[in-house]
Amino acid sequence: MRYIRYLLLGLIVAGLVVVAMANREVVTVTVLPGALERLVNWNYAISLPLFIVVFGGVAVGLLIGYLFEWLREHKHRVEATKRQKQVKTLNREVTRLKTDTAQGKDDVLAILDEAVARKAS
Numbered sequence: 518m519r520y521i522r523y524l525l526l527g528l529i530v531a532g533l534v535v536v537a538m539a540n541r542e543v544v545t546v547t548v549l550p551g552a553l554e555r556l557v558n559w560n561y562a563i564s565l566p567l568f569i570v571v572f573g574g575v576a577v578g579l580l581i582g583y584l585f586e587w588l589r590e591h592k593h594r595v596e597a598t599k600r601q602k603q604v605k606t607l608n609r610e611v612t613r614l615k616t617d618t619a620q621g622k623d624d625v626l627a628i629l630d631e632a633v634a635r636k637a638s
Contacts, residue, residue: 537568
């Protein structure tokens with residue numbers, strides 16, 4: 518399975534390299550369109566190869582998506598942490614109760630008493 522993953526990853530990388538080599542033309546990326554530039558009297562422009570613009574846009578989109586997903590899942594992480602604390606507290610209480618009821622008794626008798634108590638409830 519690992520080799521299939523490496524093969525797939527290699528094919529993706531090879532495809533990205535081919536796309537990058539085919540789109541090496543330099544393009545000018547500007548912050549504002551021409552009409553707004555004349556109104557504000559400011560504009561920033563940079564010349565980059567097209568593949569950098571495309572791959573950069575994909576990378577920024579992925580980062581924004583991951584950020585929104587992380588923020589969306591915050592309530593679930595808080596709830597899971599709360600539940601883990603509750604489980605630890607309950608486990609400590611169960612352990613304490615088991616040792617309190619079985620104190621001074623034989624292990625077999627403690628197990629039998631526990632089974633009788635469960636059957637009665």
